[in-house]
Amino acid sequence: xxxxxxxxxxxxxxxxxxxxxxxxxxxxxxxxxxxxxxxxxxxxxxxxxxxxxxxxxxxxxxxxxxxxxxxxxxxxxxxxxxxxxxxxxxxxxxxxxxxxxxxxxxxxxxxxxxxxxxxxxxxxxxxxxxxxxxxxxxxxxxxxxxxxxxxxxxxxxxxxxxxxxxxxxxxxxxxxxxxxxxxxxxxxxxxxxxxxxxxxxxxxxxxxxxxxxxxxxxxxxxxxxxxxxxxxxxxxxxxxxxxxxxxxxxxxxxxxxxxxxxxxxxxxxxxxxxxxxxxxxxxxxxxxxxxxxxxxxxxxxxxxxxxxxxxxxxxxxxxxxxxxxxxxxxxxxxxxxxxxxxxxxxxxxxxxxxxxxxxxxxxxxxxxxxxxxxxxxxxxxxxxxxxxxxxxxxxxxxxxxxxxxxxxxxxxxxxxxxxxxxxxxxxxxxxxxxxxxxxxxxxxxxxxxxxxxxxxxxxxxxxxxxxxxxxxxxxxxxxxxxxxxxxxxxxxxxxxxxxxxxxxxxxxxxxxxxxxxxxxxxxxxxxxxxxxxxxxxxxxxxxxxxxxxxxxxxxxxxxxxxxxxxxxxxxxxxxxxxxxxxxxxxxxxxxxxxxxxxxxxxxxxxxxxxxxxxxxxxxxxxxxxxxxxxxxxxxxxxxxxxxxxxxxxxxxxxxxxxxxxxxxxxxxxxxx
Numbered sequence: 001x002x003x004x005x006x007x008x009x010x011x012x013x014x015x016x017x018x019x020x021x022x023x024x025x026x027x028x029x030x031x032x033x034x035x036x037x038x039x040x041x042x043x044x045x046x047x048x049x050x051x052x053x054x055x056x057x058x059x060x061x062x063x064x065x066x067x068x069x070x071x072x073x074x075x076x077x078x079x080x081x082x083x084x085x086x087x088x089x090x091x092x093x094x095x096x097x098x099x100x101x102x103x104x105x106x107x108x109x110x111x112x113x114x115x116x117x118x119x120x121x122x123x124x125x126x127x128x129x130x131x132x133x134x135x136x137x138x139x140x141x142x143x144x145x146x147x148x149x150x151x152x153x154x155x156x157x158x159x160x161x162x163x164x165x166x167x168x169x170x171x172x173x174x175x176x177x178x179x180x181x182x183x184x185x186x187x188x189x190x191x192x193x194x195x196x197x198x199x200x201x202x203x204x205x206x207x208x209x210x211x212x213x214x215x216x217x218x219x220x221x222x223x224x225x226x227x228x229x230x231x232x233x234x235x236x237x238x239x240x241x242x243x244x245x246x247x248x249x250x251x252x253x254x255x256x257x258x259x260x261x262x263x264x265x266x267x268x269x270x271x272x273x274x275x276x277x278x279x280x281x282x283x284x285x286x287x288x289x290x291x292x293x294x295x296x297x298x299x300x301x302x303x304x305x306x307x308x309x310x311x312x313x314x315x316x317x318x319x320x321x322x323x324x325x326x327x328x329x330x331x332x333x334x335x336x337x338x339x340x341x342x343x344x345x346x347x348x349x350x351x352x353x354x355x356x357x358x359x360x361x362x363x364x365x366x367x368x369x370x371x372x373x374x375x376x377x378x379x380x381x382x383x384x385x386x387x388x389x390x391x392x393x394x395x396x397x398x399x400x401x402x403x404x405x406x407x408x409x410x411x412x413x414x415x416x417x418x419x420x421x422x423x424x425x426x427x428x429x430x431x432x433x434x435x436x437x438x439x440x441x442x443x444x445x446x447x448x449x450x451x452x453x454x455x456x457x458x459x460x461x462x463x464x465x466x467x468x469x470x471x472x473x474x475x476x477x478x479x480x481x482x483x484x485x486x487x488x489x490x491x492x493x494x495x496x497x498x499x500x501x502x503x504x505x506x507x508x509x510x511x512x513x514x515x516x517x518x519x520x521x522x523x524x525x526x527x528x529x530x531x532x533x534x535x536x537x538x539x540x541x542x543x544x545x546x547x548x549x550x551x552x553x554x555x556x557x558x559x560x561x562x563x564x565x566x567x568x569x570x571x572x573x574x575x576x577x578x579x580x581x582x583x584x585x586x587x588x589x590x591x592x593x594x595x596x597x598x599x600x601x602x603x604x605x606x607x608x609x610x611x612x613x614x615x616x617x618x619x620x621x622x623x624x625x626x627x628x629x630x631x632x633x634x635x636x637x638x639x640x641x642x643x644x645x646x647x648x649x650x651x652x653x654x655x656x657x658x659x660x661x662x663x664x665x666x667x668x669x670x671x672x
Contacts, residue, residue, distance in 0.1 A: 011055060016048035070446060075453060077446055079364030080321050082401070083408030083437030084518040085430045087122060087293035087415060088187065088243065092426040094130065094285035099424055101126040101291070104298040106419035107428050109410055118408060120293035120415055120434070121401065131188060131284040132180040135255045139174045140166050147176075147253050155281050161195060164234055165264060165276040174263040177284070178255050184213070184246035187227070187288035188260075192279050193237045199277030204232035206581075208272040211240075214259040215527070216248030220641070221261070222525060225431070234277035241287060243431070245525070292518070293415065293430070295408030295437055296323050296401040304369060307334065309391030311374035311384060319402040320367030321440060324474070330400050332360055332369070334393040342389075344371075350385035359386040365440055367402070408437035436518060460546045463509075470511055473542050475535045477516035477598060480558075480609040481509060486658050494655070497638045497648050499561060501657035508552045512609065512659040513539055514597055515557075521599065522592050523664055526641040529597070531557035558597070561656055562641050562665040563613065565591055567622055568633040569671050579627055580671040586625045587669045594621055595664040607662045613654040628671075639665045 011019075021044075024031050031040060070076075087107055091099070104121050111117040133152060140146035150162045165173040202208055211224040222245045230238025247258045264272065297319070304315040325346050332344040344358040350372045353359045361370045372386020389395060415430040452468050460466045463481035470479040484504045495501070504510050515535055517528045540555045547553055571583055594600050600607035615636060622631045636654065639647035656662070 011052075013048050013052045016051055017044060020044045020048065067443065070450070075446055075450065077365060077443070078441035079323065080404035080440045081436060081438040082295040082323050082404040083406075083410070083434035084292055084294050085120065085410070085415065085434035086290050086432055087120065087428060087430050088288055088290045089126065089128075089422075089425050090187065090288040090427045090429070091128065091286070091424050093424065094189070094287065095128060095424065096130055098130070099128045101128075101289070101422060101425065104300075105422065106297065107293060107415045107430075108417045108419055109414045110417055117417065118295065118410055118414075119297050119403065119419065120295050120408070120430075121298045123292045123294055126185075126289050126291040128186060128286050128289045129181045129183060130286055131183055131186075133177060133282070133284050134180050134257050135178040135253075136162070136282070137176040137178075137253050137255075138163060138165060139176055139253075139261075140172075149253070152282075155279070161278040161280045163276040163278055164199075164262070165273065167276060169264055169273040169276050171264050171272075174261045176252065177260045178252070178257040179260060179284070180257055182247050182249070182258050183244055183260075183286070184258075185290045186244050186286055187290070188242050188244060189285045189287045190240040190242070191238075191281075191283045191285065192231055192234070192240070193281040194231050194234050195278040195280065196237075197235055198275075199234040199273055201274050202233045202235075202272065204229065204235065207233040209233075209262050209264050211242050211260065211262050213244050213247045213261075214250050214252075215246055215525070216250060221263075222246075224260075234279070243290065293434075294323075294401070295405075295434065296403030298399060298401050299397070300399045302397045302400070304332070304395040304397060307389035307391060307393045307395060309388060311372060311388050313371045313389065315369045315395065317367035317369065317397065317400065317402075320365065321402060321404060322362060322364045322367055323401045323404050325362065325400065329398060331398050333396045333398060334389045335396065336390055336393045342387075342393075344389075347386075353386035355384040355387060357386050369397075404437060405439045406437045408434055410434045432521075435521070458546050459548075460543055461548060466509060466511055466543065466547075469543060469546055470513060470539055473535075473539050475516050476513055476539065478514045478606055478609075479539075480512040480659060482512060482658050483509060495657060495660075496650060496654065497561075499559060499638075499657060499660060502659055507550065508554065509547070510659070511539065511543065511553060511555045512558050513555055514606075514661065517598065522589075523666065524596070524598075526560075526562075529557070529560060529663065531555075556659075558609070558661040559657065559659050560597075560663045561613075561654065561660055562639050562663050563595055563650075563654070564637045564639040564647055564665045565595070565618065565667045565669075566635045566637070567591075567618075567631060567667075567669045569622060569625070569631050569669060570629045571627060571671055572629050575627075583625060583627050584669050584671045587622055587628070587671075588667055590621060590625060591618075591667045591669070592664045595662050597661040597663055600662060610656050610658040610660055611662075612656055613650075613662055615650075615652045622669075641665055 021034060024034065034041060089101055101122070103123060103125050106119050106121050108117040108119045136150040136152055138148040138150065154160045155162070164175045211226060212221040213224060215222045224245065225243040227241040227243060229240050231240055249256065249258055252259060299319060302318060307313060327345060333341045334344065335341045342358050344360050346362050347353060347359045350359065350361065353372055359372060371389060372384060374382050374384045377383055410433065412431055412433045413429055416428060418425065418428055460469055463483050466481040467479050470476055482502050482504050484506050502510050513531055515529065515531055517524065536555050540553065543553055567587065569583060569587060571580055596607060598606050615634060618634050619631050636650040637647035638650055
């Protein structure tokens with residue numbers, strides 16, 4: 001059983017008053033009026049109140065001692081984590097040359113009388129390029145070899161027009177635009193002169209097409225976000241404003257470049273095109289770009305002070321808490337006139353530091369910087385754990401980021417203020433909510449980690465040890481250790497498609513690692529779930545130092561089961577089109593949230609490794625969507641990411657091996 005919390009003195013205000021009243025006859029027998037109206041009783045209550053406060057402080061001593069004990073075993077409270085959000089900058093006019101918005105540009109929420117502004121800083125430079133349209137094609141659904149080349153030079157000539165799709169449009173037909181430069185994360189405007197009512201018969205609010213860009217790798221074609229369609233689905237002259245995801249260069253129709261296309265979909269709720277709409281002119285412009293922003297403020301070239309030449313010097317940053325440190329950028333410079341500056345790097349502790357190592361230690365919570373101490377040895381020599389800054393040297397922090405916490409989890413469209421004006425930038429907004437913000441770890445949370453630390457003692461023996469230690473590596477969301485016993489029991493099961501159990505031999509350990517992503521909502525792009533070589537190497541190195549001698553370790557990604565759900569839902573008779581659309585959006589959001597390795601399952605903590613998916617639970621899940629009447633039919637398919645045609649039907653349950661995880665591919669929900 002756990003040890004009880006100890007109070008050095010458990011007396012409280014009422015106990016002190018009662019004890020004082022009992023002592024009155026002994027020390028002052030002539031005092032006979034013990035009512036609360038007596039001035040003497042009032043003095044006793046004042047003294048009892050002061051004593052109660054003092055005892056409260058005394059009882060904090062065990063907690064402070066506990067913090068010191070945690071420090072002695074190497075336990076530190078985790079610093080806060082900063083929320084991340086995509087931030088979109090909109091330009092006042094289309095640029096004629098590349099425009100760069102520097103990293104560390106600050107955007108914020110609106111400051112009010114009761115709340116301070118919440119500041120985000122961009123993580124990388126954002127360069128917005130003016131687009132150059134190289135070619136345009138109309139591709140037929142029959143295949144890549146069936147296409148029409150459009151003459152861009154004649155666009156705008158009176159009487160000349162091009163057909164967007166084939167003469168009799170069918171699902172799969174597409175209008176392709178080849179761009180010279182990479183316009184990933186750009187906001188593009190397509191200004192088109194369309195033949196009036198050329199695409200009559202379609203609903204502009206529910207157009208029968210999607211805009212996509214080529215991403216290559218696993219993603220293939222990825223959907224763009226349509227901000228505005230002034231052409232009413234190619235029916236009038238206007239502009240289409242698109243927010244593009246990342247792009248990759250590829251060759252189609254004999255032309256190499258970066259590709260944007262408009263594809264007729266098969267999931268049409270309403271009537272499609274009877275004939276192809278026509279375009280009489282087309283111009284592409286850049287209107288902005290999107291970059292990742294992190295909750296925090298970047299500080300550069302902050303002076304810490306001057307060194308006095310003694311070991312163990314301590315300095316304090318002006319701002320805290322401090323977020324993660326970049327090993328290349330977030331360093332300390334010690335400058336002495338007439339000499340080259342020394343660069344000091346951050347370390348977790350000084351245990352492995354010698355007198356020639358330029359190391360410092362940072363307390364992220366308080367912002368305190370500590371240089372290596374020195375200890376007197378039995379033979380009279382002094383051993384230094386790290387170099388000591390020269391006397392008189394000016395200590396300067398090149399860069400650091402402070403902020404973080406749950407306050408940074410702001411909703412969509414909350415970041416709308418530029419802290420400083422930027423030429424050609426008209427406005428800024430975040431179209432998605434900021435996620436990932438977390439406060440500093442509490443002492444209670446640290447207490448729960450103590451048994452793990454004391455049990456593992458930085459050594460990996462059991463499967464739980466491997467999973468606990470792997471979770472300490474930055475960038476790891478979750479992990480699963482597959483041992484020979486686990487793999488042998490799973491190897492007897494039968495799994496659909498290309499899903500197979502791992503063959504782990506005795507003496508081997510297979511570590512399955514799910515990488516952390518910044519915004520795990522909606523459909524996750526397949527390349528975000530790829531285990532990068534850097535993260536794989538970090539986990540491998542971290543565990544190699546702690547595994548048992550003779551154990552072979554393999555770090556690998558999970559085996560993802562990409563699932564597409566096709567559902568038919570019913571709403572009450574007479575429901576409006578808006579209600580049907582709302583039910584459809586809610587159902588899709590529910591599916592993407594539930595069938596998710598990061599936010600999935602009923603717990604919301606991510607789909608458990610190896611947990612099967614049952615068809616019955618999807619019926620229950622969709623039945624909970626507001627305004628729905630009942631769920632008529634659900635089909636589940638195993639699919640290839642981004643390819644709805646390459647899929648295999650799944651029965652009443654989808655079995656997974658221990659390293660398997662469910663991931664949402666493209667879901668389809670019809671509401672009638």
